[in-house]
Amino acid sequence: MKKNIVKRIAFTELQTLLFSPVAWLVLILFTFMSAMNFSDILIRSVRSEVLHRGITNLTLNRFAGGEGFFRNVLGFLQLYIPLLTMGLMSREFSSGSIKLLYSSPVKTTQIILGKFLAMAVFCLLLITIVFIYVLIGSRAIENFDWGLVLSGMLGIYLLIITYSAIGLFMSSLTFYRIVAAVMTITFIVLLNLADSFGQSVDFVREITYWLSIAGRADQFISGLICSEDVLYFLIITSLFLTLSSLRLQAAREKIHLTKAWTKYAVAFLVAMFLGYLTSRPILMTYYDATQTKQRSLTKNSQNIVKKVTGGLKMTTYVNIFDNSAFAAIPEAQKSDKRPFMQLIRYKPGIQMEYAYYYAPTLSSDLIAYNPGLSTEKLITKSLEKMKGLRRSEVLSLPDMNKIIDLKAEGYQLVRVLERDNGDKVFLRMFDDLEMYPSEHEISAALKRMTMVHPPLVGYLRGQGERDLEQTNDASYSRFATEKSFRNSLVNHGFDFVVIGLEKDIPVNINILIIADMRKKLNKQEQSHLDAYINRGGSLIVLGDIHRQEIMNPILSKIGVNFLAGQLVQFTGEDYSPDFIVSEATTAAKNLSYFFDGGESFLVTMPGAVGLSYRTDMGFDVKPILVTKSKGVWNEQETFDFIDKIPKLNEAAGKVEKSYPTAISMVRKINGKQQRVMIFGDADCMSNNEIGRTRQGLASQNFNLILGTFNWLSGNEFPVDTRRREPIDNNIIINMHEAKMFKMLLMWVFPSLLLFGYLLLWLRRRGR
Incomplete structure (x- = not known):
């Protein structure tokens, strides 16, 4: 009724x-x-x-x-x-x-x-x-x-x-x-x-x-x-x-x-x-x-989250002097948590906490625009704009140091993921429009926490090699250690440490980088390097022009040689003859999905040498980058490309053909697979080259780096977060x-x- x-x-x-x-x-x-x-x-x-x-x-x-x-x-x-x-x-x-x-x-x-x-x-x-x-x-x-x-x-x-x-x-x-x-x-x-x-x-x-x-x-x-x-x-x-x-x-x-x-x-x-x-x-x-389940984490990321057993806590450390502090002040906390909803969905028990402190930092307009202002007045000025945050809740730097040392993070806004067993990993904000970490970075951080031996990359110093942390054009900080750069490897599961060869290379180093050496190794240094290679450590070697005599001795024992002279290529009127454009081979695309850049995977090399290699040294060797077969030869006569134009002189032994500019090497040793990658140019990974664009030339230098480290880490990092391509196109x-x-x-x-x-x-x- x-x-x-x-x-x-x-x-x-x-x-x-x-x-x-x-x-x-x-x-x-x-x-x-x-x-x-x-x-x-x-x-x-x-x-x-x-x-x-x-x-x-x-x-x-x-x-x-x-x-x-x-x-x-x-x-x-x-x-x-x-x-x-x-x-x-x-x-x-x-x-x-x-x-x-x-x-x-x-x-x-x-x-x-x-x-x-x-x-x-x-x-x-x-x-x-x-x-x-x-x-x-x-x-x-x-x-x-x-x-x-x-x-x-x-x-x-x-x-x-x-x-x-x-x-x-x-x-x-x-x-x-x-x-x-x-x-x-x-x-x-x-x-x-x-x-x-x-x-x-x-x-x-x-x-x-x-x-x-x-x-x-x-x-x-x-x-x-x-x-x-x-x-x-x-x-x-x-x-x-x-x-x-x-x-x-x-x-x-x-x-x-x-x-x-x-x-x-x-x-x-x-x-x-x-x-x-x-x-x-x-x-x-x-x-x-x-x-295509595009509103969910990828299967790979879901499996990573499942492996993070036990409790998980995310603590956001906020320096009130930092420019990005306003993203995580009390009245913005709900919005600040929104980018992590996918993680919360698959790990609903995660605790999310906030800790506030003050410390001088280079990324502070407050300090820059108020020179001479006392610390207490800076705090007062900052808190005036941060509703809901009391002075008693803001820790001093000494008090914060008792909890965690954030000096290496530049005292910028950073998050720490921590498991019940004490494992910790940083999760950073980035200098781009998105700012917050995406599934790629979050999955990498979580996966690193679950690994017994996460990848530790040793960077060789002491022989005039390029710098790993400087921001100049020739250095490698952009792809390796720049924490505010989203795609930097330090944000994708890798840690880097600078080492010398005065003593044995630590056993926890998985990958060793040797880049553009300017001084030969002595016998002791060579023996320490040989010991690392003989125990099956993975290796990246980046040669360059005028470095053959210095670097060939370290590669001779594995059957690789940097060719004397340098490669020249006539790619067009706008480029110097020593500007080389290499293309990835089919073998490269089988190493890592990062090398699969569509119809052509092009890598720019401003000044490169060719590689020769033997196949009877126990390694399975494959070229992964090669030049074109036409208009390219190894030049050993003319090196002044400003005033002179090199010419193909077959009588002088110049051969027009396709030259390998990067090779991969694999062998089984001590019960594990050893992986080696050798490049004929050190500039292809430099800060300048990976950030440079040229009209009409879509280079994939950064994907080359990601693919290289993905392969050397056993395809563990960067984490594969690819999802099914949409079909309604x-x-x-x-x-x-x-x-x-x-x-x-x-x-x-x-x-x-x-x-x-x-x-x-x-x-x-x-x-």
Whole structure:
């Protein structure tokens, strides 16, 4: 009986809506505006396909992207729903029909549920209109991602029925429809802004951040269904339905204001308690609806997280003088945790803590712009802008040093991941637009914690080699030790240590780098190097022009020789003859996925020597970089490439052919595989060369470095976080069809709705 009453009220209310010119106006406007937006997206997509612009992941880009269809739909509905709900209860109050409802054997809960059910059905009608555009999208996009789009539609529906519940409550507060609409829009805006209130206070932060409706549908739209978001919409909807019922009950029974407000408060507190429970990571569940599971960690990363057994704590150390401190101040902590939600999803028990201190740092505008200001005044000036952070919470540098020494990190914002067993690893912020560590860096940090012998790279010094930490053009700091650079190997699982050959190379060193030596080894140094090679240590040797006599002795025992002279290549008028462009071989692409750079993997070498090698020394030797076979030879006569042009003189022994400029060597020794990589140029990995661009020449020098170290580390680091490529990359309709869809959606479809309303109006008028 109760269900029948609710259905009857819902049916009556739905009839009222369908006979309302406002509801039909909303339908027609929504259809037209959505059609205009969708048609524009469709035509742009077809045009991009015709121009071969190579847009991939089309379903995500066109429906869920920053200017995607679903994003615009949300903007329309946020304005239209208040127009539909403004009369749900206001109409009953202003017409006096509420008295009939009060005098009938109908509970206030049934009235509210009936009204809400009518709106839920009408919202389904709006979603059906959206679904029509989705169907056309599936016709236009090859391998359409249905899971992503249906997830997005679910999110939109949950959001608009939540808006409907809010509008119903606002309508129950006033006799005037316009006032109800304005109140609904205002409250929706306030809910969107809720997460900006009280973020500096721990307790208030949890409440307002959960209460905020901003971005709640975003996860659905991008293809991830999270239990927290689903339950958020259900809890908020239930809260406002309860408040609406209590409001009618108070008016019907003339309940005292204090008692009524007590009931409101209880309903609110129950909702907040449920919200707190459902937002606990340990209780949250997820479903990735995308066809390539792009909203989840890759399988490799998931396996790494599983190996991190026991407790895990992430402590963020914030220097209040540092420029990046504002990313992790108390009022920004919720936003600061957002980039780590994937980690929290797969490791829900992770503890996240913040520690604040002060220390002088080079990355401080505060110190630079306030010379001579005392430390205490700098602290006061900094805390004035950091709401919620008390002076007593900020440690001095000596006190912080008792906890952890951050000098090597430059006292910049840094995180430390720590396991129960005491294993620690740094997780850094980077000097780029993204700033935060991505899955690549997080997975590398976690994997390093789980390894018994993580890769330790020894860098040989003492014979005039290039520097590992200086930032000049010839040095190697950019790819190796620059902590603020995202792709630096120190952020991808490798540690570097500078060593000499005065004594034996430590046994914990896995990889040794010898780069551009300028002085020969003495017998003792050579014996220490030989001992390292004989025990099976991996090795990178980078030679260069004029270094053959110095470096050939260290390679002769493994059958490799740097050719006398230097290579020349005529690549074009813009480049000097000593500018060599090498290309990766098929063998290189088998070593590491980093070498698979498409049709051509080109490496630039400003000044290189060729390599010769023997195959009878126990190594499996393969060229991994080679020059072109035409226009390249080994020059031993002319070395002044500014005033002279080298010439191919076959009588002088110059041979035009393809020369290897880098080789890989593998052998089995002492029960393990020894891997060696030798390069005929030391500049190809330098700070200058990996950061340099040349018009018309897409070099892959940095991928060469990543591939080299990936192979030498046994393909452990950098961590392979590749995921399945999207398959919805093609538009399969032409421009004529797109324009036909535009005419159909923008003019025919809305006209049919208008015609339907006129027929309904005329029929009703005739009756």
